[in-house]
Amino acid sequence: MSLALGQRLVNRGRTKDQGQTKDQGRTKDQGRTKDQGRTKDQVRTKDQGRTKDQDRRTKDDVKTPTETRHLLDKLEAQHPGADTELHHRNAFELLVATILSAQSTDRRVNMVTPALFDRYPDARALSAATIAELEPQIHSTGFFRAKSKSLVGMARALMEHHGGRVPADMDALTALPGVGRKTANVVLGHALGVPGLPVDRHVLRVSNRIGIADSDDPVVVERQLCAAMPGKRWTRTSDTLILHGRRICRPTPLCDECAVQEACDYFQSLVRASKRRRTRPARATKTKAPRRP
Numbered sequence: 001m002s003l004a005l006g007q008r009l010v011n012r013g014r015t016k017d018q019g020q021t022k023d024q025g026r027t028k029d030q031g032r033t034k035d036q037g038r039t040k041d042q043v044r045t046k047d048q049g050r051t052k053d054q055d056r057r058t059k060d061d062v063k064t065p066t067e068t069r070h071l072l073d074k075l076e077a078q079h080p081g082a083d084t085e086l087h088h089r090n091a092f093e094l095l096v097a098t099i100l101s102a103q104s105t106d107r108r109v110n111m112v113t114p115a116l117f118d119r120y121p122d123a124r125a126l127s128a129a130t131i132a133e134l135e136p137q138i139h140s141t142g143f144f145r146a147k148s149k150s151l152v153g154m155a156r157a158l159m160e161h162h163g164g165r166v167p168a169d170m171d172a173l174t175a176l177p178g179v180g181r182k183t184a185n186v187v188l189g190h191a192l193g194v195p196g197l198p199v200d201r202h203v204l205r206v207s208n209r210i211g212i213a214d215s216d217d218p219v220v221v222e223r224q225l226c227a228a229m230p231g232k233r234w235t236r237t238s239d240t241l242i243l244h245g246r247r248i249c250r251p252t253p254l255c256d257e258c259a260v261q262e263a264c265d266y267f268q269s270l271v272r273a274s275k276r277r278r279t280r281p282a283r284a285t286k287t288k289a290p291r292r293p
């Protein structure tokens with residue numbers, strides 16, 4: 001089932017205002033939680049230093065940071081050791097592999113990169129290649145013309161502006177040809193020791209279904225997840241959601257095998273819809289009056 005359909009299911013039956021808060025129908029005071037009556041400082045959580053207000057659901061109705069962290073704990077337990085599946089030995093190789101992975105599979109990229117890394121071990125070697133010479137070597141990953149252009153352009157920019165090294169900085173990385181925010185976050189988080197939370201289609205689908213994010217814009221989802229998770233967990237969060245999206249929460253999800261089924265907005269909306277169908281009284285069948293002769 002598509003993400004759009006999932007969102008429609010989640011939002012079905014809510015008005016615009018009702019859809020924004022769990023406290024719908026309550027007055028402001030009725031909607032207060034058990035922390036009611038405490039001062040702002042008293043409700044700071046132990047580890048995060050967050051206030052209760054910061055820990056509340058946002059107006060977009062995503063789960064609270066505490067709920068999100070708890071759900072990620074469960075998903076990490078279901079997918080222990082989640083990591084990028086792109087083979088690499090350094091930041092340069094991971095940057096090349098990630099550019100090649102667009103519209104391709106990690107498995108396919110891993111078949112192409114060993115020979116590529118032997119021939120072009122660093123930015124200097126790749127910057128001296130021609131686009132035409134590179135194309136047949138990466139042909140099987142798809143979009144080989146655009147990718148060849150990006151790879152050579154990226155290597156030349158590294159030589160020109162960064163002494164051949166991959167910069168550990170989001171702005172510098174996204175200024176390189178063929179490098180978007182997702183690719184930059186992959187390299188920062190996995191090869192440069194800088195927290196990064198790449199949002200690909202799996203992260204987008206899974207996080208929206210569960211209700212730990214609420215947007216079809218990857219930048220907004222990245223912001224929502226980063227706000228909920230501590231920086232040291234950003235990269236693992238992305239890897240875990242990607243693995244969950246590949247193995248369990250596929251476009252047609254395997255909800256019976258999912259560790260977070262009980263808290264998943266998408267699953268719960270399906271359960272509610274199914275209950276409504278079961279309890280709805282059967283309509284009386286209209287019978288036509290027999291025609292008079």
Ligand code: SF4
Nearest residue numbers: 249253255258264267
């Ligand atoms: S219950 Fe799990 S598999 Fe099913 S939609 Fe939710 S996150 Fe995906």
